[in-house]
Amino acid sequence: MTEELHSELGELLSAYLDDEVTPQERARAEELLASDPEARALYEALRSAASAVRALPKDAAPPDLLDAVNVRLEREALLAGADPEATLQRHRRPPTRGALALAAMLAIAVGGGIYVSLQLGDASHSDMQFARRDTRSDEAFEGVENPSSRNQPTETLGPRGRAQPLADDAVATMQKSTGDEATGDRDRAMRPSSRGGGLATNGIAADSPSTWRAKEAEEAADDVAQVTVDMLARAGIAASDERDAFADAGSQHDSYEAESEGAASATRALRGPHEGKPKRGTRRSGEPAVDLLGVLPTQTDRYLLPYLPPRTFEQRLADGEDWSALEKHPLAVEPVQLRVRFASASEAHGFTDRIVSTFAQRGAVPVSVLAGDAQKDKAATARTSLVQRAAQDAVAPSASVVYLEGAPGVNFPNDPTTNSQVLARVPGDWLIDLIDESAASDPEAITLRIGNWTMQGAASARSMASRAIGPQTAELESEATESLVESRSPVGGFSLASPADSNGRESLVRESSLEPPTDLTEWLQWVQRVAEPDLARATPSDADGFVTTAGIVAIVDGPVEDLPGSRPRTAKHLITIVIDVRTDTSPAEQPEPVP
Amino acid sequence: LADALLVRRVQTGDAHAYTELVRKYQDRVFTACLRICGRHEDAADLTQDAFLKAFAAIHEFRGASAFYTWIFRIAVNLSVSHQRKQRNRHTVSLDGDGGENDSGAWREPAAADGDPSAGLAAAETRAQVAAALAALDAEHRAAVVLRDIEGCDYQEIADILELPIGTVKSRIFRGRLALRRLLEQPDPLTANRP
Numbered sequence: 036m037t038e039e040l041h042s043e044l045g046e047l048l049s050a051y052l053d054d055e056v057t058p059q060e061r062a063r064a065e066e067l068l069a070s071d072p073e074a075r076a077l078y079e080a081l082r083s084a085a086s087a088v089r090a091l092p093k094d095a096a097p098p099d100l101l102d103a104v105n106v107r108l109e110r111e112a113l114l115a116g117a118d119p120e121a122t123l124q125r126h127r128r129p130p131t132r133g134a135l136a137l138a139a140m141l142a143i144a145v146g147g148g149i150y151v152s153l154q155l156g157d158a159s160h161s162d163m164q165f166a167r168r169d170t171r172s173d174e175a176f177e178g179v180e181n182p183s184s185r186n187q188p189t190e191t192l193g194p195r196g197r198a199q200p201l202a203d204d205a206v207a208t209m210q211k212s213t214g215d216e217a218t219g220d221r222d223r224a225m226r227p228s229s230r231g232g233g234l235a236t237n238g239i240a241a242d243s244p245s246t247w248r249a250k251e252a253e254e255a256a257d258d259v260a261q262v263t264v265d266m267l268a269r270a271g272i273a274a275s276d277e278r279d280a281f282a283d284a285g286s287q288h289d290s291y292e293a294e295s296e297g298a299a300s301a302t303r304a305l306r307g308p309h310e311g312k313p314k315r316g317t318r319r320s321g322e323p324a325v326d327l328l329g330v331l332p333t334q335t336d337r338y339l340l341p342y343l344p345p346r347t348f349e350q351r352l353a354d355g356e357d358w359s360a361l362e363k364h365p366l367a368v369e370p371v372q373l374r375v376r377f378a379s380a381s382e383a384h385g386f387t388d389r390i391v392s393t394f395a396q397r398g399a400v401p402v403s404v405l406a407g408d409a410q411k412d413k414a415a416t417a418r419t420s421l422v423q424r425a426a427q428d429a430v431a432p433s434a435s436v437v438y439l440e441g442a443p444g445v446n447f448p449n450d451p452t453t454n455s456q457v458l459a460r461v462p463g464d465w466l467i468d469l470i471d472e473s474a475a476s477d478p479e480a481i482t483l484r485i486g487n488w489t490m491q492g493a494a495s496a497r498s499m500a501s502r503a504i505g506p507q508t509a510e511l512e513s514e515a516t517e518s519l520v521e522s523r524s525p526v527g528g529f530s531l532a533s534p535a536d537s538n539g540r541e542s543l544v545r546e547s548s549l550e551p552p553t554d555l556t557e558w559l560q561w562v563q564r565v566a567e568p569d570l571a572r573a574t575p576s577d578a579d580g581f582v583t584t585a586g587i588v589a590i591v592d593g594p595v596e597d598l599p600g601s602r603p604r605t606a607k608h609l610i611t612i613v614i615d616v617r618t619d620t621s622p623a624e625q626p627e628p629v630p
Numbered sequence: 631l632a633d634a635l636l637v638r639r640v641q642t643g644d645a646h647a648y649t650e651l652v653r654k655y656q657d658r659v660f661t662a663c664l665r666i667c668g669r670h671e672d673a674a675d676l677t678q679d680a681f682l683k684a685f686a687a688i689h690e691f692r693g694a695s696a697f698y699t700w701i702f703r704i705a706v707n708l709s710v711s712h713q714r715k716q717r718n719r720h721t722v723s724l725d726g727d728g729g730e731n732d733s734g735a736w737r738e739p740a741a742a743d744g745d746p747s748a749g750l751a752a753a754e755t756r757a758q759v760a761a762a763l764a765a766l767d768a769e770h771r772a773a774v775v776l777r778d779i780e781g782c783d784y785q786e787i788a789d790i791l792e793l794p795i796g797t798v799k800s801r802i803f804r805g806r807l808a809l810r811r812l813l814e815q816p817d818p819l820t821a822n823r824p
Contacts, residue, residue, distance in 0.1 A: 042804075045804075048803075053784070055784045055799070084807070085778050087759045087809070087813060088775075088809065090756070091760060093779070094661045095657050096674070096677060097660070100674060103674075103678050
């Protein structure tokens with residue numbers, strides 16, 4: 036037997052021993068073994084060797100290994116504590132990319148679309164308090180609260196220190212999508228601003244156009260750093276006086292401005308006395324050390340708790356807003372689509388990275404993926420829309436935010452270009468943040484659609500979003516209501532014409548009467564139980580128009596009712612956000628017509 | 631909890647979730663490291679390193695593969711790399727000095743209720759097999775360990791080692807064959823390495 040033949044037969048017999056052969060290979064191996072003594076001897080030698088190795092004991096790790104790992108992790112955290120940004124670089128970035136396990140496989144994505152289904156526009160006031168509100172978001176809210184300010188020049192802040200101006204005549208660009216497309220204010224695109232920021236940054240001094248690119252990498256890291264600094268601030272990881280300030284912010288729910296300022300002061304204290312971002316590797320005098328060790332062991336609980344919305348639906352009602360009108364508002368169910376384009380896959384990746392990161396940092400915790408792979412599991416595309424149900428109903432009694440994740444090709448079963456999605460049920464005002472973040476790529480390519488209305492360009496989109504989530508919606512409502520009945524979301528599965536009749540609603544409501552889950556595992560099992568009937572019903576013929584995703588949830592300790600500023604259980608002032616990233620490399624897309 | 635959920639929690643800042651992952655896989659990772667590097671202390675260090683490295687890079691883990699595949703890939707790569715360095719330094723120990731037989735976790739006492747000599751013989755056999763395994767080429771050893779100790783299927787091994795399945799098949803065969811030849815030596819502990 037030649038060596039080559041010996042190797043070929045040996046590999047075959049070895050694979051046969053491991054049951055790693057095709058039927059044809061199996062037949063050949065068995066024939067060989069039956070007829071060739073040399074093959075039998077070789078097989079026996081291989082089997083003997085494998086048996087000897089398999090007989091070796093499986094050792095347990097040293098009992099102190101787990102402790103040793105923890106000690107080394109803590110030591111790294113300690114070392115990094117002198118340089119929080121370094122810590123973030125190494126450990127705190129997870130929420131950014133990691134949470135992208137779904138959407139971020141979109142590494143190849145070049146074109147991106149974001150679909151935002153606005154469940155109800157209750158976000159004109161602060162649902163949350165973020166330090167960054169002391170800049171950009173305040174402007175946005177001012178624009179909502181004070182109609183006269185809407186036409187004042189404002190700025191929308193992009194990530195990484197880039198900034199784009201918000202057109203002062205943004206409102207004027209709103210047009211019906213059935214008519215000519217708005218073009219936005221291209222002339223002002225990408226003009227440098229005196230301020231930077233974005234989802235993850237705040238109050239950061241802007242770089243000049245000639246320098247910001249060179250600092251992009253550093254600023255991206257700073258963005259991440261700032262997210263965590265803000266998170267830590269919200270978690271109360273701050274010096275005592277700042278913690279008090281933060282506590283004040285958390286307890287004074289009668290004044291959005293006071294809350295915003297309180298949270299901002301806490302974050303400023305973490306940053307140090309100077310506005311602007313600290314340089315990596317340095318700590319300013321007066322900047323308190325961040326107790327990373329203190330947050331590590333209790334991260335799960337603590338980073339969720341700060342999400343205590345200071346403004347609630349009830350408060351809006353107390354302010355004279357009509358609940359029933361809000362319930363009937365077309366924006367409660369009308370799909371909002373925000374489409375963004377990116378110049379490169381890395382930009383698209385970075386975008387979703389930041390979005391998911393920020394959502395996670397704000398308490399929209401990615402938890403579960405129940406969806407199947409549409410390519411492998413046809414039934415997966417046929418399951419009843421858990422997204423729809425979750426978005427409408429499935430805010431657990433103890434949950435404040437639902438974060439939904441989709442699997443590639445599932446939620447858009449008819450769209451082969453779709454790679455993955457992220458769905459999140461988050462406060463409505465995050466739509467503004469999404470637009471701001473989107474503007475970092477190509478502000479002119481942003482298209483925001485609410486119902487039949489389409490806005491082209493970041494400035495126009497921002498203006499429209501500010502109005503849509505705010506109280507100044509009557510003019511939109513008057514024209515959009517009529518189209519509501521026939522509207523369907525661009526997101527497959529959102530049958531928006533009759534949300535109350537969704538297949539899952541009954542079962543979900545029934546299940547909701549069960550004892551509320553008290554922890555994440557329980558909640559996950561609970562949702563899976565709810566999903567069972569749908570899974571059983573699913574047939575391939577149902578594929579069109581259904582979504583297969585469910586997820587959950589930020590768990591807060593204790594009943595929601597006990598939490599100050601808790602939101603109504605219906606949580607209808609949340610929006611459902613679907614981030615979709617595609618492999619579309621075609622030239623700039625024209626907005627699709629709204630059905 | 632499912633690995634994916636735990637990973638997601640780690641990615642959102644929950645260090646406790648990572649402890650769960652370590653607890654879940656530490657034995658398997660340690661065993662694989664031990665069988666590849668051959669020394670208890672080195673295996674413990676490599677296991678630690680693997681988990682620390684995984685933690686530091688957890689944000690890059692996108693769920694394309696299972697977490698255990700990922701951590702095994704890290705651990706096996708570390709172990710193979712470590713073994714190459716050791717071999718270059720000619721410090722591989724096959725004589726039990728500092729090797730796995732020095733480890734309480736690795737050594738087994740003679741059967742308490744049986745023939746003490748039988749227990750001794752079994753322990754000696756295991757030591758011979760372990761020594762022969764340690765004498766294999768690192769790449770072949772990794773494939774054999776993943777298959778015959780970890781019980782990974784060929785696709786998993788291919789994922790962990792980042793190799794085509796055909797190469798995996800070949801390495802397992804050649805590793806087993808070399809192992810068999812070593813064990814046929816009068817004293818594999820002192821036999822020439824292939």
